[in-house]
Amino acid sequence: xxxxxxxxxxxxxxxxxxxxxxxxxxxxxxxxxxxxxxxxxxxxxxxxxxxxxxxxxxxxxxxxxxxxxxxxxxxxxxxxxxxxxxxxxxxxxxxxxxxxxxxxxxxxxxxxxxxxxxxxxxxxxxxxxxxxxxxxxxxxxxxxxxxxxxxxxxxxxxxxxxxxxxxxxxxxxxxxxxxxxxxxxxxxxxxxxxxxxxxxxxxxxxxxxxxxxxxxxxxxxxxxxxxxxxxxxxxxxxxxxxxxxxxxxxxxxxxxxxxxxxxxxxxxxxxxxxxxxxxxxxxxxxxxxxxxxxxxxxxxxxxxxxxxxxxxxxxxxxxxxxxxxxxxxxxxxxxxxxxxxxxx
Numbered sequence: 001x002x003x004x005x006x007x008x009x010x011x012x013x014x015x016x017x018x019x020x021x022x023x024x025x026x027x028x029x030x031x032x033x034x035x036x037x038x039x040x041x042x043x044x045x046x047x048x049x050x051x052x053x054x055x056x057x058x059x060x061x062x063x064x065x066x067x068x069x070x071x072x073x074x075x076x077x078x079x080x081x082x083x084x085x086x087x088x089x090x091x092x093x094x095x096x097x098x099x100x101x102x103x104x105x106x107x108x109x110x111x112x113x114x115x116x117x118x119x120x121x122x123x124x125x126x127x128x129x130x131x132x133x134x135x136x137x138x139x140x141x142x143x144x145x146x147x148x149x150x151x152x153x154x155x156x157x158x159x160x161x162x163x164x165x166x167x168x169x170x171x172x173x174x175x176x177x178x179x180x181x182x183x184x185x186x187x188x189x190x191x192x193x194x195x196x197x198x199x200x201x202x203x204x205x206x207x208x209x210x211x212x213x214x215x216x217x218x219x220x221x222x223x224x225x226x227x228x229x230x231x232x233x234x235x236x237x238x239x240x241x242x243x244x245x246x247x248x249x250x251x252x253x254x255x256x257x258x259x260x261x262x263x264x265x266x267x268x269x270x271x272x273x274x275x276x277x278x279x280x281x282x283x284x285x286x287x288x289x290x291x292x293x294x295x296x297x298x299x300x301x302x303x304x305x306x307x308x309x310x311x312x313x314x315x316x317x318x319x320x321x322x323x324x325x326x327x328x329x330x331x332x333x334x335x336x337x338x339x340x341x342x343x344x
Contacts, residue, residue, distance in 0.1 A: 010263070012297070013048055014262075023143065049100050062090060090106065091119065116160055127164060130168060154189050168201060168226070187234050190238060198238065253290065300323055
């Protein structure tokens, strides 16, 4: 009997904490200059968190521009929250997420080890895209995109036993050899610390108004070849993720990808806001023959190890089944509800 391949995904709500960033990447439309930047108000964040919980999400994805405190004007923008320290404010938001039943996953750019230690107890997992180990023109104005800085950040997370998501970005000026070297670097970090839970293979999505708006989009065969390369370098325990709002996932899945990332029923992908999340029913039809299963923001083997933050443990115990995935009784109840909606 042929084994059915499992493809996982999580259900999240994306909270864009601030769009102020010290980097000026040639492909980014998320970043804002100080006069147009904002820190999300507490009331707006709480509303999103509550909507996420009501919609059945398990993950609160907190993301913001890198080291915004280095950008002139940050203090004025931050003062609107009643807080002076962004990471203290982020801890507060993580606590609110836990209170409404959502597990935090934070992407906060390159941080000091002290900052990672501050955030780790409140997070189920954390992440940082490596993007590339190559020096590319798209990063000329982005000090935080130094490969050495990013690799060291991922290593620090490993030393702290933080389940970690990383990945590479295709089409930003790197070569095929660069992609291989990036994946080898990630594999080496995982070999050293055993903390990489997934690697994202993300194609460039050229944005109007950015220096790279006319850059070619990576072709499907490039994406598939990189997925195969990642699968060759990484152990089976590390998931290979493709974002289904940026690429038709079928061919990458046939090439070895086995995760679709965080899909949101209520919020945009704020990094690619013009790319809506796919409908899950349509996704299931597209991936017919595969088993789509919902996970939590931390992968099963790290749930079973207890590597997630101590402040998440009570909630994790209620959300995770014996296999470390999201509890099946919730999924069964949701399927019944979905069928009732269809019948109506």
